[in-house]
Amino acid sequence: MRLENGRAGRAEDLNARARIRDAAIVLVGRHGFGVSVRAIAEAAGTSAGLVIHHFGSKAGLRAACDEEVLRRYREAKTDAMQTGASGTFAHSFMAHSAQVREHAPMVAYLLRALAEGGPLAEEVIEKFALETEQILEAGVASGQIRPSRDPKARARYLAIESLGGMLLRMRPALDADGDLGDGRFGDALVRYASEITLPALEVFTEGLIADPSFYAAFLAKDKENEDTENEDTEKEAGHGARG
Amino acid sequence: MRLENGRAGRAEDLNARARIRDAAIVLVGRHGFGVSVRAIAEAAGTSAGLVIHHFGSKAGLRAACDEEVLRRYREAKTDAMQTGASGTFAHSFMAHSAQVREHAPMVAYLLRALAEGGPLAEEVIEKFALETEQILEAGVASGQIRPSRDPKARARYLAIESLGGMLLRMRPALDADGDLGDGRFGDALVRYASEITLPALEVFTEGLIADPSFYAAFLAKDKENEDTENEDTEKEAGHGARG
């Protein structure tokens, strides 16, 4: 009873069920997951009872929204990849998408999901990490990106910091207590992206730490740990809290 | 009626008011701000009525918690600075603090506040940006850190990404539906810190982008924008969504 729709065609998708789901995505983006079923029903022009009738429960509605948002994310990603280089880093992709009126609610919902945690958040984080890894791999092959001692760990680190920074910075702009927060959020995201572009490029191009002995010291300590761990494999893995 | 206590001595701070406030900090860290006044009262060994009596409302209680958490943050920061180099980057400071049993609830509450947004979140972000700027400035003076074209913007960028990455990654570990989530959270934070140390040091020491023309192109475009903005100062600042 749950998944048979949703993956169906997009044509006859303007029925009440889809209207409720779309209204929920918009309202969650604006006010968070605490928004009431009644408010969603009102925004969709129906009744609270119908919402439950279609989705079983509020959790069921959320699951349907998660699924739809993930679908739109993939769609937006494809668009961005074809359009230009907007799909490379988290903030540039998100800023690009948020400006497309159709994709803006998806971006807002996604940020709410990241702030709250849950399956959708985990899935998007994994997607970003993987996509970053592939992009960096291509960059290394073409000589634009420096090779890494551990490409997977580097990509994961960069993806999480990029996504997290955007979440932290854009989180306040989500709250639309004001009248019409329609294009304002997209604008704020673009402003953020333009704010960090130059410092990020500077750090990534010129580096930040001048003294290479820091890195060398940690590399040596890491190798040392690996060796001792190979000796007594069973012992509780205590990487320790250093520095 | 509100602030006269709280900054008072720590000795006679074990009355019911302080007990309620401390219980609230712990429970908010574990379950978020949606936790009920009743649950807080029960954890403090008192009644819901007394909570309202002391703090006026749930919002009043949160304000008191915010204030106390900020006080503990400053305290932990001072400790960390004196102890060693644990105060330098967000994750290392947080990981260090979360392992101190006394400071762990403060760190969890802080992450909840960052995820939710609000005055405390803004204040902590500003503090981190400023502290990062000062640390980097000292590093530049001693030759360990590379100088920047825009030190303030670079510090802000690094602070937000570091804090945001930690928030994104540690957010799921906060939920303590399980039995006793006491030391587990601190351990998870330490694990995260050790996960990102090597990739971060690699990127910061060796850089990420091999081709310097990327950065150069954006620098040129930025200068161009500055010039046109100097011509017509009034025009709506359209930095534009590039890339």
Add this chain to the structure above:
DNA sequence: GTCTATATAATGATAGAC
């Protein structure tokens, strides 16, 4: 200061008419 009892409002979910 602290408690119990209660007022009041809002929530998610159900039942049944149409």
Add this chain to the structure above:
DNA sequence: GTCTATCATTATATAGAC
């Protein structure tokens, strides 16, 4: 499929006894 009416629960906050 859709609605209205309602239930049961839970929430914050109040009132007043002690």
